[in-house]
Amino acid sequence: MAILRAAQLADPELPEHGPVLLLTFNKALGGYIRKISEGRLRNVKVEHYHLFARGYLNSRGLMSYNAIVSPTVRRSLIAQAVTEVKARYKPHPFFERTSNFFDTEVGWIAKNGITDADTYFKAERIGRGEALGESFRKIVWQVRDHYIEKRSARGFHYDWDDISITVTEELRKDNRPRLYKHIVIDEGQDLSPQMLRSLASAIPDDGTITFFGDVAQQIYGQRVSWRAAGLRPPKIWEFNENYRNTREIAALGLAVAKMDYYRDVADMVAPTAPKAAGAKPTLVKVKTETDETKLVAELAKTMAKQRSVAVLVRTVNQQNGLRQALPRTTINLREDGNSWIDGPALYLGTYHSAKGLEFDAVLLPYLSDSLFPDPAQVADFGKDEADANDGRLLYVGVTRAKTDLIITFQGERSSLLPPNNSLYTEITR
Numbered sequence: 001m002a003i004l005r006a007a008q009l010a011d012p013e014l015p016e017h018g019p020v021l022l023l024t025f026n027k028a029l030g031g032y033i034r035k036i037s038e039g040r041l042r043n044v045k046v047e048h049y050h051l052f053a054r055g056y057l058n059s060r061g062l063m064s065y066n067a068i069v070s071p072t073v074r075r076s077l078i079a080q081a082v083t084e085v086k087a088r089y090k091p092h093p094f095f096e097r098t099s100n101f102f103d104t105e106v107g108w109i110a111k112n113g114i115t116d117a118d119t120y121f122k123a124e125r126i127g128r129g130e131a132l133g134e135s136f137r138k139i140v141w142q143v144r145d146h147y148i149e150k151r152s153a154r155g156f157h158y159d160w161d162d163i164s165i166t167v168t169e170e171l172r173k174d175n176r177p178r179l180y181k182h183i184v185i186d187e188g189q190d191l192s193p194q195m196l197r198s199l200a201s202a203i204p205d206d207g208t209i210t211f212f213g214d215v216a217q218q219i220y221g222q223r224v225s226w227r228a229a230g231l232r233p234p235k236i237w238e239f240n241e242n243y244r245n246t247r248e249i250a251a252l253g254l255a256v257a258k259m260d261y262y263r264d265v266a267d268m269v270a271p272t273a274p275k276a277a278g279a280k281p282t283l284v285k286v287k288t289e290t291d292e293t294k295l296v297a298e299l300a301k302t303m304a305k306q307r308s309v310a311v312l313v314r315t316v317n318q319q320n321g322l323r324q325a326l327p328r329t330t331i332n333l334r335e336d337g338n339s340w341i342d343g344p345a346l347y348l349g350t351y352h353s354a355k356g357l358e359f360d361a362v363l364l365p366y367l368s369d370s371l372f373p374d375p376a377q378v379a380d381f382g383k384d385e386a387d388a389n390d391g392r393l394l395y396v397g398v399t400r401a402k403t404d405l406i407i408t409f410q411g412e413r414s415s416l417l418p419p420n421n422s423l424y425t426e427i428t429r
Contacts, residue, residue, distance in 0.1 A: 002186035002212050003037050009182040009208070010043040018181025018207070020044045023052060023199070025190045028333045028349070029356040033186070035340040045180070049195055050160060053167045056202070060170050068163065069156035074147075077154070078103045081146035085139060094136055101380040105132075106144045110162035111192030117141045164194040171201035181207045187356040189213035244358050246278030246403055248423075253399045255418035261384070261391040281398070281405040283413065283424040289366075292408050295429060296365045297325035299406060304346035307360035311348050312397045314374055314390070318366055319350055333357075351393040354400050362401035365408045367394075372414040391416050 006022040008014065022044050024030045030048045037046070047055075057063040069077070079099035086095040114120045120141055121134045132140070151159070158166065183199055185191065188211045191199075200209060245253065256262070286292045296311060303309045310333075311326070313319050323330065326348060331341070333349025347359065366372065372394075377386035394416050398405060407417070407424075 002184050002210075003033060003041070005210050005212075006044045006182075006184045007041055009184065009210075010041070012043075016206070018043075019179065020182045020184060021052065021180040021202075022046045022184045022186065024048050024186050024356065025188075026353060026355055027051075028353050029187060032340055032357055049191060050163070053163050053198070056167055057163070057170065060174070062157070062166065062170065064157070066155070067157045069151055069154070069159045071160070073154075073156075074151070074159050075099055075103050077150045078106060078143065078147045080150060081143045084146055085142045088142075089139070094139065098376070098380050100376065102140065102143050104380070105140050106147060107159075107161040109140075109144060110159070110165060111194055113165055113168065113194035113197060115165065161192070164192060164198045168194060168198040168201055171198060178202060178204045178207065182210070183207070184210045184212070186212050190355065244402055245399060246276050248278050248280045249398065249401050249403075249405050252281050252405070252418065252423050253395060255420060255423055256391065256395045256398060256416075259391060259416070259418060261387040261416070278403050280423065280425045281401075281407060283417075283426045284406060284408045285413070285426070285428045286408060286410050287429070289410060291429065292365055292410055293322060293325055296322065296363050296408060300346055300363055301327060303361050303404070304344055307344050308341075309344075309346050309361045309363070310354060310357070310359040310400060311346075311363045311365065312351050312354050312400065313349075313364075313366060314351065314372060314393065316350060319348060322365070323348060351397050355396060358400055358402055360402050361404035361406070362397065363406045363408070364394075364397045367407050367414045367417065368409040369412040369414050372416060387416060 002022060006020045009017060010020045011017055020043060022033065022041070024033065024046070025048060027048050030046055030051075034046050054063050054068075079102075082095065082099060082102050089095070108125075109120055112123070114123065117138070121137050125132070180202065181204060183203055185196075185199065188196070196211075203209060284295070286295060300309055300311050311322060313322065316334075319332075319334070323332070326346065330346045330348050333347055333353035373383075373386040373390035377389060380386075381389075394414075407413075
């Protein structure tokens with residue numbers, strides 16, 4: 001739908017046409033769209049958000065080489081900032097939180113365009129924010145300030161979260177003609193509120209923004225209504241027909257969306273059950289992690305001889321471990337975003353990298369209760385928020401499969417999987 005909308009807005013035969021930016025959140029989806037629309041889109045530029053942001057800031061003379069700090073260096077700088085702030089206080093369990101907790105909180109501040117302490121102290125939040133009172137938020141804000149100072153001292157002007165703040169500020173004072181008249185956003189639910197605000201500033205007064213989003217797939221922790229990000233569309237269309245999944249796979253996806261961790265999701269649209277029938281998702285219990293990796297690799301290689309197959313996992317470490325067991329021809333969704341094969345092929349990636357994509361068959365390994373939700377997320381943010389975050393990842397993984405879905409685990413299966421056994425074909429290996 002996003003491709004068709006972009007083509008319509010760019011069609012010179014239609015009134016109000018003009019240059020179009022078709023924008024995605026991640027590189028893999030952008031590469032996929034470019035591949036399937038090759039030679040069909042004219043006057044349409046396909047980019048992911050950060051490519052757009054870097055290009056715009058470069059046009060303003062604000063994007064030097066190595067201007068954006070890497071996630072690894074950012075986490076290191078935030079850890080150093082936590083240590084420095086901690087030294088000012090008496091010992092307190094709050095400082096025993098991992099650096100990932102502070103890293104995520106600093107990211108949340110930037111993603112919401114918050115640039116002053118008072119706004120952060122008063123911000124309404126769900127999840128960890130409910131227990132993060134003002135006294136603790138003051139500590140987080142000090143960590144944020146120390147991190148930014150350290151980042152600047154290293155020559156970095158931005159990180160991947162707060163770059164959208166500068167883009168918004170520059171666009172609001174930029175009197176040059178806009179590069180695009182229309183912007184079409186695909187899988188927009190994972191763009192941060194500040195990213196959406198920047199895009200709203202990137203079109204002329206007679207331009208338009210078309211936003212395609214599925215809040216059930218919201219996996220980057222925003223969990224806010226798109227209305228809260230400043231979008232005020234004159235018309236809203238709800239697409240509730242499921243043309244991707246079989247009835248059985250869609251039933252599991254819908255069951256996931258009805259779990260407790262999906263409660264209070266803004267703008268949720270319940271899909272209509274598909275008519276096409278197929279096999280139930282297969283739930284396979286194995287004895288050891290070695291057995292699981294071997295089984296998944298064998299199944300993936302066999303199935304990929306005749307159709308498109310994706311193996312999706314929770315963490316990069318899991319992906320790296322599986323990569324050793326898969327053929328060299330396996331396409332990495334995180335690194336080979338522009339490599340798409342029309343026909344049988346094997347893909348490997350995280351749930352995050354598979355957003356917006358679809359495959360004939362999907363394998364979801366390591367869905368043991370000890371691994372999913374991610375124990376590190378539970379330690380940092382508590383069980384409820386970890387369930388909510390990883391539950392959305394599960395929904396994404398399940399709904400990438402068109403006809404076949406295989407889930408594997410060892411020990412006890414994840415509590416995030418719907419308990420209704422009639423949804424699965426269960427096998428023990």
